[in-house]
Amino acid sequence: MNLDREKQLAAIEAVKYVKSGMTVGLGTGSTAAHMVKELGRLVQNGLKIVGVPSSENTKKLAMELGIPLTTLEKTNAIDVYIDGADEFDPYMQLIKGGGGALLREKILTFNSDLVIIIADSQKEVKRLGDFKLPVETIPFATKKIEQSLQKMGLQPKLRVKNDENFVTDEGNFILDLNIGHISNIQLLETKLKQIPGVVETGLFLDMADIIIIGQGETTITLKK
Numbered sequence: 001m002n003l004d005r006e007k008q009l010a011a012i013e014a015v016k017y018v019k020s021g022m023t024v025g026l027g028t029g030s031t032a033a034h035m036v037k038e039l040g041r042l043v044q045n046g047l048k049i050v051g052v053p054s055s056e057n058t059k060k061l062a063m064e065l066g067i068p069l070t071t072l073e074k075t076n077a078i079d080v081y082i083d084g085a086d087e088f089d090p091y092m093q094l095i096k097g098g099g100g101a102l103l104r105e106k107i108l109t110f111n112s113d114l115v116i117i118i119a120d121s122q123k124e125v126k127r128l129g130d131f132k133l134p135v136e137t138i139p140f141a142t143k144k145i146e147q148s149l150q151k152m153g154l155q156p157k158l159r160v161k162n163d164e165n166f167v168t169d170e171g172n173f174i175l176d177l178n179i180g181h182i183s184n185i186q187l188l189e190t191k192l193k194q195i196p197g198v199v200e201t202g203l204f205l206d207m208a209d210i211i212i213i214g215q216g217e218t219t220i221t222l223k224k
């Protein structure tokens, strides 16, 4: 099974929803990078779009490919947002944030008319929770949040990169939580958001309209 090829096929399929004149939200990660590259190719061939990147990495890639960009504050509406996911379940609920861009990703998702998730076949799970749930936290509060989450049995782990705390594009930290196969995911989201200093979680509940999954040499599409 070639997972990278599956990501690419899902990305190519998703880009078919993009038409000239649209404002397109650009996700982050290796699957989203395939989508940005495909859009770049189409832009070279005359597609007229404006992109809103969800991270500095995606911004850099899109600029290299000649995709015109704007910012969220300057745009009226995002027609379609395309991004990857770390896990999705049969109810189209997601865990995102493995790449650390969950805050901007969730903001773009919330502000988009159509949300398309693209994934390789390994991202599909019966129940969310094998992937460690990323939670973005304000540095000032992170130690205390960590203690609260420890008491909740969620085994928080401060994300580290190159021996330093991982810092998001918004200047925050990330705690990765072991949520297990928790039954009430909505309640967990509510509880996490109630902790002062928690900026956002990687639970994307009821946010995806379409999920396109690469499966071998083909794709499968789930719709809400």
Ligand SMILES: O=C(CO)[C@H](O)[C@H](O)COP(=O)(O)O
Pocket (backbone or CB within 6 Å): 027, 028, 029, 030, 031, 032, 083, 084, 085, 086, 095, 096, 097, 098, 099, 100, 101, 102, 105
């Ligand atoms: O949420 C994300 C980044 O914050 C990514 O979409 C998620 O981590 C999937 O990444 P990849 O496509 O590389 O598997």
